[in-house]
Amino acid sequence: MADTDILYDVSQRIATVTLNRPDRLNAYTASLGEQLRAAMRRATDDPGVRVIILTGAGRGFCAGADMDNLAAGTASGGATLAAENPKALPQPFDPASSPDYQTVHSYFPAVPKPIIAAINGACAGLGLVYALYCDQRFAAAGAKFTTAFARRGLIAEHGISHTLPRLVGLSKALDLLVSARKFDADEALRLGVVDRVLPPDQLMAATRAYALDLADNVSPRSMAVIKRQLWAVDQLSMRQAIEVGNQEMLASFGSEDFKEGVAHFVEKRPAAFTGR
Missing domain, CATH: 3.90.226.10 (2-enoyl-CoA Hydratase; Chain A, domain 1)
Incomplete structure (x- = not known):
């Protein structure tokens, strides 16, 4: 800079x-x-x-x-x-x-x-x-x-x-x-x-x-979503927080990072998350 x-x-x-x-x-x-x-x-x-x-x-x-x-x-x-x-x-x-x-x-x-x-x-x-x-x-x-x-x-x-x-x-x-x-x-x-x-x-x-x-072991996508969830929690009711969590969990199931999260655990190797 x-x-x-x-x-x-x-x-x-x-x-x-x-x-x-x-x-x-x-x-x-x-x-x-x-x-x-x-x-x-x-x-x-x-x-x-x-x-x-x-x-x-x-x-x-x-x-x-x-x-x-x-x-x-x-x-x-x-x-x-x-x-x-x-x-x-x-x-x-x-x-x-x-x-x-x-x-x-x-x-x-x-x-x-x-x-x-x-x-x-x-x-x-x-x-x-x-x-x-x-x-x-x-x-x-x-x-x-x-x-x-x-x-x-x-x-x-x-x-x-x-x-x-x-x-x-x-x-x-x-x-x-x-x-x-x-x-x-x-x-x-x-x-x-x-x-x-x-x-x-x-x-x-x-x-x-x-x-x-x-940086090495956690999904960047998961970190971004969890951070957004936690900073928004004071603005939501419990019911709204549950609904947001449910929506984000469904989206997570379709992500590359979810597939990699399961694969590296099953294959007993280091994670290779992409953030997608």
């Missing part, structure tokens, strides 16, 4: 997207946001990519919106204006996805591949918003978290008022959002904000090992 606020690398069918403003703890700017979306589009459109890892360069994951922008009163810059004007947004990753996942910041759930956040350091404000839109979160021991908004005179923005209580429950979300206190990776694990805590020097290796298992 020509711009350098984001680094992009593909290896073993895993795309690693790295926020690359280490001197600012990878603080968010409109330019970084545009490059991040372009990287996710690139990974989405590449049939050679099956899993995405999002991480940060240097000591931080993402320290939130760049304070220089906040001081100037621009917050997320032009991205905020675009969020209020759907005509200004790029094409959605999945046009059939909920409008909830077609805004400037909320598009990760519409990316049809698992996104795993490897949280290597400070994760605050808008950085936490992005981490919560990932499908899973692995954190380095010692990483610090905060919602930050209330201590900046701001509110729970960009959907965190939905994603955070979805993970930790209403009262714990209220605590983290209203107090905007800092909490560490161990507490994040206890609360359910993150899924694993690892020694800092093992974070990327462990995240890649998990991602590689998905």
Whole structure:
């Protein structure tokens, strides 16, 4: 990629997207946001990519919106204006996805591949918003978290008022959002904000090992459908969720990946899924 606020690398069918403003703890700017979306589009459109890892360069994951922008009163810059004007947004990753996942910041759930956040350091404000839109979160021991908004005179923005209580429950979300206190990776694990805590020097290796298992042994089609089902579940009744599951199961029976899933098991060989 020509711009350098984001680094992009593909290896073993895993795309690693790295926020690359280490001197600012990878603080968010409109330019970084545009490059991040372009990287996710690139990974989405590449049939050679099956899993995405999002991480940060240097000591931080993402320290939130760049304070220089906040001081100037621009917050997320032009991205905020675009969020209020759907005509200004790029094409959605999945046009059939909920409008909830077609805004400037909320598009990760519409990316049809698992996104795993490897949280290597400070994760605050808008950085936490992005981490919560990932499908899973692995954190380095010692990483610090905060919602930050209330201590900046701001509110729970960009959907965190939905994603955070979805993970930790209403009262714990209220605590983290209203107090905007800092909490560490161990507490994040206890609360359910993150899924694993690892020694800092093992974070990327462990995240890649998990991602590689998905890339090598799991149907890409199944991952995409299951991800869509889970992110939509809050918008459906139980009956609707059952009906969607039944429809998707019938479609799965006709897929190449289903035939391969049975064949590799019966033949006791590694899977060779195509995603079709």
